[in-house]
Amino acid sequence: MTPLIVLVGPMGVGKSTVGQLLAERLGAGYRDTDDDIVAAQHRTIAEIFVEEGEAAFRAIEKQAVREALAGYDGVLALGGGAVLDQDTRELLAGQRVVYLSMDVEEAVKRTGLNAARPLLAINPRKQWRELMEARRHLYEEVATAVVATDGRTPEEVTQAALDALELKEA
Ligand code: S3P
Numbered sequence: 083m084t085p086l087i088v089l090v091g092p093m094g095v096g097k098s099t100v101g102q103l104l105a106e107r108l109g110a111g112y113r114d115t116d117d118d119i120v121a122a123q124h125r126t127i128a129e130i131f132v133e134e135g136e137a138a139f140r141a142i143e144k145q146a147v148r149e150a151l152a153g154y155d156g157v158l159a160l161g162g163g164a165v166l167d168q169d170t171r172e173l174l175a176g177q178r179v180v181y182l183s184m185d186v187e188e189a190v191k192r193t194g195l196n197a198a199r200p201l202l203a204i205n206p207r208k209q210w211r212e213l214m215e216a217r218r219h220l221y222e223e224v225a226t227a228v229v230a231t232d233g234r235t236p237e238e239v240t241q242a243a244l245d246a247l248e249l250k251e252a
Pocket of ligand 1: 091093094127161162
């Protein structure tokens with residue numbers, strides 16, 4: 083079993099909104115590895131970061147992503163940092179992966195100061211720039227299609243992703 087589409091990209095880019103729209107258009111299910119982690123751990127992502135640190139979160143995330151890639155056939159969204167792991171990137175090599183991109187100004191506008199996103203809690207613009215410098219090439223490496231979201235509605239992004247993948251609707 084393998085996902086119909088895997089969505090990657092930074093937090094706040096709209097992976098869950100677009101993922102659910104894609105799932106509807108394709109008559110498929112939608113799943114998000116962040117939700118899987120919260121359900122399995124009985125605590126929020128922010129709590130895991132605070133209580134155990136980022137490295138522990140990444141280990142939990144890696145396992146959640148591996149399970150979802152092997153056991154799900156709908157539209158799957160990964161947490162924004164999942165691509166940091168090399169084994170995960172290797173697993174993504176055989177998948178249909180859409181990278182939803184946005185520029186830094188759009189990112190700051192959309193996420194702002196969001197306490198639920200621990201990586202952006204302090205100085206969001208600087209954090210964003212650094213985060214994207216570290217990750218952009220990783221998103222690009224795993225992507226079969228790159229879809230820019232700047233100035234587009236979720237419906238427009240969804241259509242662009244379907245066009246890029248040449249997927250037929252249900
Ligand atoms: C993270 C993104 C978050 C979540 C965690 C870390 C990241 O997921 O996994 O806060 O490192 O970019 P979303 O991209 O779904 O917000």
